Amino acid sequence: MTASCSASPPPETAAGDIDACLHASLELLRRNLSPHGILAASRTEAAVARRYTRIFGRDAAICVLAMSGSGDAQLEQAAIDSLDALAREQGDNGQIPKYVDPDGRDADFWYLGCIDATVWWLIGVDHARRFGIAPAARWQPQVDRAIAWLLAQEHQHFRLLQQNEASDWADIMPRSGYVLYT
Structure with missing residues (x-):
């Protein structure tokens, strides 16, 4: 007797799973909202202790x-x-x-040359504009300043940004140099 195995679920099951994941994802986003934006983590004792209940540039932009x-x-x-x-x-x-603190009490830049928040913020701004939830001119002075700052990080004129050690999404990993990602 041979058994038949299917590597993928039937289409109706897959569609149901996708719908369930979409619903759960949107609910998580709603739970992490504050009056000033999306928090990096839900308000739990551990998240508060580690200061993850902030609006993180990279995380917020990905949520955008x-x-x-x-x-x-x-x-x-x-x-x-x-x-x-x-x-x-x-x-x-x-x-x-x-x-940034959701109540506007403080902001942290990690250290000089930490590029990921600026890059991701620019991606988020572009996405918000493309989807029409923000007018094209919104944030333009800040966009211009962000791009000027990023260009100042690109010292060799390769058009690749130089990233300091441990300044990407995996903050504790010892990677540095010219990057195609952050």
Whole structure:
């Protein structure tokens, strides 16, 4: 007797699974909203202790990709609020902070040359504009300053940004140099 195994579930099961994942993802985004944007983690004792209940530049921008065009007015407004919160705390040099306190009490830039928050913020801004939840001119002065700051990090004129050690998404990993990702 031979058994038949299918590597993938029937289409109706897969569609149901995708719908369930979509619903759960949108609910998680809603749970992590604050009046000033999307938090990097849900408010648990451990997250509060580690200061993950902040609006992190990279994490918020990635969430903006999901929230923009979601059709959920609350999430689309939160996408704008998140980008606004980061733009308000932009450094004079153009750098976008690694995180901002949702109550506007502080912002942190990690250290000089930490590029990921600025790069991801620019991606989030572009995405919000493309989906029409923000006008094309919104954040333009901040975008110009962010790009100028990033160009100042590109010393060799390769058009690749130089990244300091352990300054990418895996903050504790010892990688550095010219990167195609962050």
